[in-house]
Amino acid sequence: SVSCVRKDFQLHHGVSLGLWAHLKDQHGARSQCSQEADKPPRRKGEKTYSCDECGKDFTQAGHLKTHQLIHNGFKPYSCDLCGKSFTQAGDLKRHQLIHSGVKAYSCDLCGKSFTRAGHLKRHQLFHSGVKAYSCDLCGKSFTLAGGLKTHQLIHSGVKAYSCDLCGKSFTRAGSLKRHQLIHSGVKPHSCDLCGKSFTEAGHLKTHELFHSGVKAYTCDLCGKSFTRAGSLKRHQLIHSGVKPHSCDLCGKSFTEAGHLKTHQLIHSGFKPYTCDLCGKSFTEAGNLKTHQLIHSGVKAHSCDLCGKNFTRAGHLETHQLIHSGVKAHSCDLCGKSFTEAGALKTHRLVHSGFKPYSCELCGKSFTQAGHLKRHQLFHSGVKAYSCDLCGKSFTEAGALKTHRLVHSGFKPYSCELCGKSFTEAGSLKRHQLIHSGFKPYSCDLCGKSFTQAGHLKTHKLIHSGVKPHSCELCGKSFTEAGSLKRHQLIHNGFKPYSCDLCGKSFTQAESLKKHQLIHSGFKP
Numbered sequence: 001s002v003s004c005v006r007k008d009f010q011l012h013h014g015v016s017l018g019l020w021a022h023l024k025d026q027h028g029a030r031s032q033c034s035q036e037a038d039k040p041p042r043r044k045g046e047k048t049y050s051c052d053e054c055g056k057d058f059t060q061a062g063h064l065k066t067h068q069l070i071h072n073g074f075k076p077y078s079c080d081l082c083g084k085s086f087t088q089a090g091d092l093k094r095h096q097l098i099h100s101g102v103k104a105y106s107c108d109l110c111g112k113s114f115t116r117a118g119h120l121k122r123h124q125l126f127h128s129g130v131k132a133y134s135c136d137l138c139g140k141s142f143t144l145a146g147g148l149k150t151h152q153l154i155h156s157g158v159k160a161y162s163c164d165l166c167g168k169s170f171t172r173a174g175s176l177k178r179h180q181l182i183h184s185g186v187k188p189h190s191c192d193l194c195g196k197s198f199t200e201a202g203h204l205k206t207h208e209l210f211h212s213g214v215k216a217y218t219c220d221l222c223g224k225s226f227t228r229a230g231s232l233k234r235h236q237l238i239h240s241g242v243k244p245h246s247c248d249l250c251g252k253s254f255t256e257a258g259h260l261k262t263h264q265l266i267h268s269g270f271k272p273y274t275c276d277l278c279g280k281s282f283t284e285a286g287n288l289k290t291h292q293l294i295h296s297g298v299k300a301h302s303c304d305l306c307g308k309n310f311t312r313a314g315h316l317e318t319h320q321l322i323h324s325g326v327k328a329h330s331c332d333l334c335g336k337s338f339t340e341a342g343a344l345k346t347h348r349l350v351h352s353g354f355k356p357y358s359c360e361l362c363g364k365s366f367t368q369a370g371h372l373k374r375h376q377l378f379h380s381g382v383k384a385y386s387c388d389l390c391g392k393s394f395t396e397a398g399a400l401k402t403h404r405l406v407h408s409g410f411k412p413y414s415c416e417l418c419g420k421s422f423t424e425a426g427s428l429k430r431h432q433l434i435h436s437g438f439k440p441y442s443c444d445l446c447g448k449s450f451t452q453a454g455h456l457k458t459h460k461l462i463h464s465g466v467k468p469h470s471c472e473l474c475g476k477s478f479t480e481a482g483s484l485k486r487h488q489l490i491h492n493g494f495k496p497y498s499c500d501l502c503g504k505s506f507t508q509a510e511s512l513k514k515h516q517l518i519h520s521g522f523k524p
Helices: 002-012 017-027 032-038 061-072 089-100 117-128 145-156 173-184 201-212 229-240 257-268 285-296 313-324 341-352 369-380 397-408 425-436 453-464 481-492 509-520
Strands: none
Touching: none
16 A cells, blocks of 8 residues: 555655665565554554664554654754754744743643643642652652653763763763853852852742842751752761771761761861961862951951850851850860860870870970961060050960950959959969969979979979079069069169058068068077
């Protein structure tokens, strides 16, 4: 039947009847209709046509032929507007709806519109909550079969799509395309409120939640809220204590793979983010941004209780623990408590005796890098912090703050045994050793003991005969700077210590005490 042959070949091949006659006479070609006649009757819905390349089955031979165009890469239908090509005319028509902006299929529940009815159907599955496709390996469920297939690539480890620029691989072509936007620098999705741009529309939507203040995902254990479900899941790992990502070099574990990658940069020493103002480098872009706030002077996070400002919200949160008095991190060895886990870790180094930071000039070692830096200021002689009242200079800002308490007369730390007050908590602790009688620092030469290490060092100068502090007026030398200061009072005639009984004045308190023994009649 010629009409059948013509219909068959013009429909599926678009070839002329003359070409068909040639194929039939010379090559024994048979029409689709004649081939169908040789086959047993096919039940409705049965798939009898299989692709030799991938094994996919089809109910019609025409569908198989159209599918095979995917394997040979032949895409005869091109879009006049953007040049994108397709294997089927129907696919081109649906694509052109994107350019027209027409989205004829709308969701009754949320109003979202789609160019295709199939896309609407898939979308409606999300509202139904039905996840009919489950992974046999981990049990995770999906609303779409395609979602399950993509997920299973994670278990197989297959990442068939690689970036030509950096070599990073992905399980999906779409993920690769989004990644390539990073290299191009193109960020087509901009925030109307702040102007920040993003490579993906989803990232923009997540960002906009920050402006709205909406945090729909709340932790059942601590009440902390998040803008993203993924952020909540990562947070919940903290409560579980599970840290599945471990560093091969030092064994440190992390709740997130990204945190592990960032940590590994420390071992590599690679710091790609450099400050233009001071040249300091960082492993993370976020750390650089936070550092740059120091140069700008901006401290956007203020404490409601004391008014102190901070560059980071995290620093403010840590500071507020001081006001609350909560010290949740305790040392197992001595019971000392701290507001921060990091402070506890540093404290434990005291018990271990491990001091990894050494001074190249004098060899003194420290448990913290910050302590070494402060120590090195003493060698440099730089005293950048000066008192406005008396002009005295200090190497550290903290030392200046403590010194200013001297001028104010404020001594908040009092001894319960004798009532003596001090400007610093450390000074009170050292003083309390006097009452306890505990003198842990002994002289190797004479056996004399002291409550403080500094007092022992000063004492040893007596044995050495070294008197580094000399009076410029008379040349007299002393082992201690304090002794020199008291001596200089003799030259300027200043006698601040007066006897209440006879009015006689003295340069030193000790001299006054000895004098008062005369009035008491006590003869030692």
